[in-house]
Amino acid sequence: MHDRIRHAGLLEKRMSAEAAAALIKPGMTVAMSGFTGAGYPKSVPQALAEQMEKAHAAGTDFQIKILTGASTAPELDGVLAKAGGMELRLPYMSDPLLRKRINDGEIEYMDIHLSHVAQHAWFGFYGDINIAIIEVVGIREDGSLIPSSSVGNNKTWLDMADAVIIEVNKQQSAGLEGMHDVYYGTALPPFRKPIMLNHPEDRIGQPYMDVDLSKVIAVVETDAPDRLSAFAEPDAVSNQIADHLLDFLDGEIKTGRMTDKLLPLQSGVGNIANAVLAGLSRGGYRGLKAYTEVIQDGMLGLIKDGTIAFASATSFSLSEAGIAEFNKHVDFYRERIVLRTQEISNHPELIRRLGCVALNGMIEADIYGNVNSTNVVGSHVMNGIGGSGDFARNGFLSVFMSPSVAKEGRISGIVPFASHVDHTEHDTMLLITEQGYADLRGLSPKQRARLITEKLAHPDYKPMLEDYFERALRDSYGKHTPHLMGEALSWHQRYIETGDMRL
Amino acid sequence: MHDRIRHAGLLEKRMSAEAAAALIKPGMTVAMSGFTGAGYPKSVPQALAEQMEKAHAAGTDFQIKILTGASTAPELDGVLAKAGGMELRLPYMSDPLLRKRINDGEIEYMDIHLSHVAQHAWFGFYGDINIAIIEVVGIREDGSLIPSSSVGNNKTWLDMADAVIIEVNKQQSAGLEGMHDVYYGTALPPFRKPIMLNHPEDRIGQPYMDVDLSKVIAVVETDAPDRLSAFAEPDAVSNQIADHLLDFLDGEIKTGRMTDKLLPLQSGVGNIANAVLAGLSRGGYRGLKAYTEVIQDGMLGLIKDGTIAFASATSFSLSEAGIAEFNKHVDFYRERIVLRTQEISNHPELIRRLGCVALNGMIEADIYGNVNSTNVVGSHVMNGIGGSGDFARNGFLSVFMSPSVAKEGRISGIVPFASHVDHTEHDTMLLITEQGYADLRGLSPKQRARLITEKLAHPDYKPMLEDYFERALRDSYGKHTPHLMGEALSWHQRYIETGDMRL
Ligand SMILES: CC(C)(COP(=O)(O)OP(=O)(O)OC[C@H]1O[C@@H](n2cnc3c(N)ncnc32)[C@H](O)[C@@H]1OP(=O)(O)O)[C@@H](O)C(=O)NCCC(=O)NCCS
């Protein structure tokens, strides 16, 4: 028997990526695996994109709606965006070409909390799901599926879709088997029950995914790696941000608000989050836990050196070096990592119960602590909100981090008024730039404005922020959250006009 | 024995409101009962305000930090604001004088999700709580307390405070006894456990509140009614809003997304929410359930006529007629209503599990569905976010409602860019004005903008919104969420300058 496809019936459903892609018709809603560049289908989307290009060349419309777990890679989002094959895309993405098309106004993109996607699909908010395309490590004798390097929404897509295409990717480490915990206790309200998970390491599901075999219309074999993006080496700025976080955490331990085991860490995506995690190993912590979405290289390093004893996530997003390290020591990591559905990794019930410390990057914060995670100059989407809102709203602590300036100083990360709000003043507790940290807990808006300006702003922008706030204090319509409506977004407007927020 | 104070030791702690108030010292953090004008202490705060006025007249500073459940009334927020006695106030308020002082920049106010207050206090984010002042219906033989017309954060304040002052209010109906469910299963992370509540009517606690008797420093007898504010009679506009909601709900039932029992309703505060609830009785529903914060007159009417079979809340906010009706049929209502701590009534875990239908008022929404619930012209706070964010983020459906215009048409409720964001585009599903409803589920920002403008805007403003959006589509920096930074807040600026948002 085939060593990755151990079910005779499914073995017979093998076909080429082209043949499988041909089963997808214009107008369909197609749900795919994939979360932060891991575990996404790799050959069917490429074959589909070619068929779309051909259709378009022949003057025929060919677009589909695409749902995933989170971001994928050029072989999925890139090629389908290039082919003009996306009518709607949700929930999170980070592919450069897809991003460009969205920001050119050519693709409709809907940005949803990662904890909401599966339930909204079940609620019927996105209509029928015609086909699911799911990458797996292998198919077992009983037809159950060994999940790949991400779990994401795969359980939901397999359950809900009318038909299923499976990509068996032999480059995914067979060592992943046994690492997953797929929870099958969800229900629709009013039939929901408590989720009995009390610690990041608790297992509440099964290591395999079930699929109704009669729905499987194709099995495709692939042999290709995940995106494996490299991270920027931590630089001076991200090391300073990490140091401020360490300082703050020390203070929390001294006041007794946390023990030196902290509380389960969540760490967002991107260079800053990755560098800050790596910085944590300087803190002298041992035996911490993580309850997070993504395991990046930084987290893997912390597990290796014992800083983190156990990590729960829904996906691996590793560099090539990271994947090599993981594959080499997969038995070590299998004891210390569990991958879950994103419904569980990002679940408000669990994040609140566990009391996560949420560490996320941001694009900008305003002087009152409203945070923009998604839209540069209020309109150009970067990646989407991802799970940052799930953790920031429900965690023990919500931390947002960014360099104080972007684009060689031409953009300030601290602005009078956030040009897009993803996390409101009600949800943000600690902001960090390389300049310092601002602890907003227990502060009113005006107290926040003074602290944020003093501790976080870059020297080029600090006097400008002070000047804005003082004039707002004097002239604002109301003086609870003083603002000058005629000027609040003027920094962004100036950037558009002159390419620089500075006066 | 005294019929409301049945514990001998506490009976001996009786003293005048003046004597009790004299136990409160400048700089203290004082946590008080009270939620939406119900169950707040009535005589100690007034006596305290007098002592503050005297101190201030004598040139001495006298300010305290005040934490409550939610809004109170003139006898608490009003007098203490007038006396200049508040250094910081949180989390929700609606007293006109307090609001004025906050907006004059004289009082620091911090606006927090109602589900967060108790846990943030336990986490130590607000420092020590020196004194709790809690209104109760009575004290039992064993010293346990019969909660009053609201539960709010009382359990937390009683547990956390160094010292406790109890106001026993004999105007509160003795019939309230047995109506409460005070949950004692909370813990700090990492020791938290699932909350085993699966239906609005489940009881998971006890009907009485415990208090460490050695902490009780005063018992004060009062005899005064709750605020008892009258509601505006539903007018044509709010009836139209209610009709649109009924229309929408019919559609949900037809498509099978809900049964005709709907899902547990949450209904916000204010005239619109109250009128819309009253309108629900026209829908022909029977045996619905509510899982909400406040029972206003509208909800009471629905319970009376059988539309709602059971309601879970944390407070009553009734008019004089409402309270009379309640007192007359208290045995009927006791079987159909349970009052819980706000930690439980607003808990993300439970709101998501139950799948609440969240119905809240708003100040304004922008064309992308960002909702402002709190700050008029981005700076003048109305009441605060209350629990609207808890329900909107975690419920099955999040609905926000408002007339399409305010102030005789001089203000549009639909604007290009929300001047303050309390609920982001990621959290809003259905918006309603008297013009119609906009169902935003499954739509991208640009699709939302078109629908919101078409369905919700007042005719005076619709062409202005269309014009803004078309120009933004053409000239925006990015075209995911098209905006003109130089113009996005210009409607609010025009209102400040001319008193009218219209051109
Ligand atoms: C906000 C976010 C984009 C920051 O990413 P990052 O990699 O940590 O931070 P960087 O400073 O390297 O910024 C990434 C890019 O955004 C740009 N950027 C950052 N702030 C900016 C600003 N205020 N204006 C314009 N560009 C900005 C940077 O210049 C950089 O651009 P480049 O790729 O051209 O070099 C990222 O954290 C994110 O996508 N967050 C939202 C999702 C999320 O939090 N998920 C968590 C769990 S899934």
Ligand SMILES: CC(C)(COP(=O)(O)OP(=O)(O)OC[C@H]1O[C@@H](n2cnc3c(N)ncnc32)[C@H](O)[C@@H]1OP(=O)(O)O)[C@@H](O)C(=O)NCCC(=O)NCCS
């Ligand atoms: C938003 C909110 C103030 C609306 O209140 P409401 O009583 O339903 O609605 P109304 O239309 O009667 O508006 C109340 C007042 O706000 C004013 N208002 C409403 N929208 C406005 C706007 N866009 N600009 C200026 N004023 C506005 C109204 O004119 C009215 O003023 P008045 O008291 O001088 O007559 C109210 O729902 C609220 O406080 N919400 C936040 C808290 C919440 O949602 N809690 C829910 C659970 S606790």
